Amino acid sequence: MTAIQRAKGMQDVLPEERRYWDLITEKAAELAHLFGFQRIDLPILEYTELYQRGVGEGSDFFVQKEMYTLEESEGVTLTMRPEFTAGFMRAYIQNGMSSWPQPVKLYTIGPAFRRERQQAGRYRQHSQFNCEILGEVDPAADVEVMLLAMNLYRSLGFSGLTFQLNSTGCPVCKPAYVQKLTNYLAQHLDKLGDLDKERIQRNPLRVLDSKEPGMDVLLADAPHIIDHLCDDCEAHFTDLRGLLDALDQSYSINFRLVRGIDYYTKTVFEVWAEGIGAQAAVCGGGRYDGLAEDIGGPSTPGVGFGSGIERIVLGMQEAGIEPPVPTQPTVLVAHFGGATKEAAVQLTFQLRAAGIGTRLAFARDKRSMKSQMREANKHDIQTVLIVGESELEQASVMVRPLDGGEQTLVKLTDVVAWLKNK
RNA sequence: GCGGGUGUAGCGUAGUGGUUAACGCGUCUGGUUGUGGCCCAGAAGACCGUGGGUUCAAAUCCCACCACUCGCCCCA
Numbered sequence: 001m002t003a004i005q006r007a008k009g010m011q012d013v014l015p016e017e018r019r020y021w022d023l024i025t026e027k028a029a030e031l032a033h034l035f036g037f038q039r040i041d042l043p044i045l046e047y048t049e050l051y052q053r054g055v056g057e058g059s060d061f062f063v064q065k066e067m068y069t070l071e072e073s074e075g076v077t078l079t080m081r082p083e084f085t086a087g088f089m090r091a092y093i094q095n096g097m098s099s100w101p102q103p104v105k106l107y108t109i110g111p112a113f114r115r116e117r118q119q120a121g122r123y124r125q126h127s128q129f130n131c132e133i134l135g136e137v138d139p140a141a142d143v144e145v146m147l148l149a150m151n152l153y154r155s156l157g158f159s160g161l162t163f164q165l166n167s168t169g170c171p172v173c174k175p176a177y178v179q180k181l182t183n184y185l186a187q188h189l190d191k192l193g194d195l196d197k198e199r200i201q202r203n204p205l206r207v208l209d210s211k212e213p214g215m216d217v218l219l220a221d222a223p224h225i226i227d228h229l230c231d232d233c234e235a236h237f238t239d240l241r242g243l244l245d246a247l248d249q250s251y252s253i254n255f256r257l258v259r260g261i262d263y264y265t266k267t268v269f270e271v272w273a274e275g276i277g278a279q280a281a282v283c284g285g286g287r288y289d290g291l292a293e294d295i296g297g298p299s300t301p302g303v304g305f306g307s308g309i310e311r312i313v314l315g316m317q318e319a320g321i322e323p324p325v326p327t328q329p330t331v332l333v334a335h336f337g338g339a340t341k342e343a344a345v346q347l348t349f350q351l352r353a354a355g356i357g358t359r360l361a362f363a364r365d366k367r368s369m370k371s372q373m374r375e376a377n378k379h380d381i382q383t384v385l386i387v388g389e390s391e392l393e394q395a396s397v398m399v400r401p402l403d404g405g406e407q408t409l410v411k412l413t414d415v416v417a418w419l420k421n422k
Numbered sequence: 423g424c425g426g427g428u429g430u431a432g433c434g435u436a437g438u439g440g441u442u443a444a445c446g447c448g449u450c451u452g453g454u455u456g457u458g459g460c461c462c463a464g465a466a467g468a469c470c471g472u473g474g475g476u477u478c479a480a481a482u483c484c485c486a487c488c489a490c491u492c493g494c495c496c497c498a
Contacts, residue, residue, distance in 0.1 A: 005489075054498075066496075083498040112498095117423090119492065195495080211494080261498060277492075284497090306498090336456065371451080373458035381458090388456060402458065 009116075009124025011310070020313040021127075023323035025109055027155050028129045032107040035148050037131055040106050042087040044113075045078040053295045054086035054263065066115045080113040084130040084306055085288060086295060092134045093297040103136035105144075109309075120277030121311040132304030139240040142267045142287060142303050147249065149271055149283045149305050156312065157321040162272050163244075163251035164281075166226065167237045168205075168258060170265040171290065173230035178204050180223045191218050205258040224255040236266050263290035267303060275318025276311050283307035329357035330382040331419065332375065336389065337366030344387040347397065347412065354416045376402060383419065 006012060013021060029039065048069055068080040081087055088106060091097070097104045109129050118124065131148055133141040146163065153161050169177055182204045189197065191214065192207075199206045208219060229237060244251055251269075259268050268286035276282065285305025292300035316323070331351060335344035344360065351358040359379060361372040369386070376384045386398035386407075397415060400407040410418050 008489085051498075066498090085498075114497080116496070117494090118490095119494095122497090206496090259498085260496090263498095334457085368452090369456045370453095370458075372456095375458085377458040384457080386457075390456090398457090400457065407457085 007124075009118045011123055011125070017313065019323045019325060020316055021309060022326070024152075024156065024309055024312050024316075025129070028107070028109065028152055031148055031152055031155065032131060035105070035144060037105040037107040037148075040091065040108055041110065042081070042084070042091055042108060044081055044111065046081060046087055046090065048077040048079040050086050050090055050295060051079055051082060054089075054261075054291060068113050068115055082114050083112055084108065084110075084128060085132065085291065085302075085304060088130070088132045088134065088304070089288075089291050089295060089297065089300065089302065092300065093292065093295075098135065098298070098300065103141065104134045105132070106134070107131040121308065121314040123310060127309040128306045129309060130304065130306045132302055134302045135300055136303070137236075137289070137301045139236050139267070140243055142240055142269075143243045143247070145285060145303055145305050146244075146269055147247070149285065149307060150249070152307070153271060153273065153282065153312070153315075156316060158273055158282075158315060158319060160274055161282075163249070164254040164257050164270045164272055165240075165244075165251045166254050166257040166268050167229055167233055167266050168264050168268045168286065169225055169229055169233050171262075173228060173233055174225075177223065177225050177228040180228060181205070181207075181225075184222050188218055203260050206260055208256040208258050219256060226253065226255065233266050240267060259286060263288045263294045265289040269305070271307075273315045276314045282311050282315055327357065328379065329359040330380070331356055331385060332359045332361060332372070332379070332381040332383075333385045333387060334361045334369060334372040334376070335363070335387040336369075337363060340387045340389060340392060343392055344385075347385065347387060347415065351416065351419070354420075356416065356419055383422070385415065 032039070048067075051067065067082050069077050070079075072078045088108075092104060107130060109127065111125050111127050113125050115124055116122070129152075131145050133145060150161065150163065168174065182200060185192065185196075185200055185204065185207060192200075193210075193212045196207050196210050196212055196215070199210065207215075208222075210219075226237060254270075257268055257270060264286050266287040266289070270281040270285075271283045272280040273282040274280070283305050284307075285303070287301070287303040289299075289301040291302060292298060333344045333348045333351075335341045341363070348358050348360040359376075359381065361367065361375060363372075373384065375381075382402055384400040384402060386400055388398065391397050391409065394409065394411075395413070396409045396411050398407055399410045399415070399418065
């Protein structure tokens, strides 16, 4: 493995693609601030226990196979964050945010790591925009994070977006529902594939988002969780829908939308977009009122979402959305080496100090003017400043516009003003 | 972990058994002495993914492996 090659599942973000990231992160931060969220940054490495507890000891499947874990010292391991929510909650508890004005609304943008086979828009290192409201049970908080996500994709120019909405209940009502679902599925074992039979054992809710053929019909008649919610969850869901309706925000109740982890409660939602392969979801979120206790802290409600930047980029490219190209210098300083090079370097930094984006022609010794002009042309330079010996004798530079205009001799002391008035 | 597709210069491709592997784009240089785009010329750049095998002869046929990619599993 000595090849010069990036590690499996990793991506280089080159300038051409980076401009999508710039636009996304810029819009995300702008919206987050508009909604009253504050940015924080969390460590990439956390003690492994945080994720073990957060996700549940039973889910050791991914703990062993899909997390990057390294040994810190004897018996102590650190894990590269596979997600953000547990880290948010840890930071909330550890920094005493329960004594801040409630609720606490936070967002962050950064990388997360999962050791899985890659698919379209799904990599081992991926970046997420995450928003969380901690310490609030009001369904209006759910609406805030949902609409923040939706507004982001709208402002980026997406069309054909849909909200997928469901409730996953709570420890009061979920177990009974899971039992009802299991019973129903048990009565139709003959219509299930091997994969779904295994899912019944491991996590019956997962049968709901099975991609096996024929499941649409079978699941349509299965018990749906929203018909089996406890009073509290029912009220929360009703309130949430009422608020969305009041906002004229459309959504699809999707009874097959599930979260496999126990700390999720009540609201679960996704935003779907086209053009990102088999994974339609461009964002996933929900309420996690049980998480704080799971990781060993005081009961703290929370709701939020995470959105994969790579998937958004993919969707934008698919939709033909063009982010702006970052501004580059429009002035190039050319020279002939020796004393003219020194003068050219001085002029270049003088222009930059005056706020004029400037590119300096590099040349170890001397370089043909043709070559320097070609360089200017390739970089969409509008004006070339030629620093030659004859010009220097007059304390001037030749100002050569590339749009076909005449070149003129300008005093060194007047160059900045000349360029600014142009 | 399972399955499909693909691997020839930086990028996109041609070449399907026979001399120094081709073309386009890109890069660099030049087309007289200090001036871009277009055009012209030249140069650099590929152990044809890797390793075996078949053959007088392999980029080309066979096998294995690796990588990339898409999907399944899983999805915090």
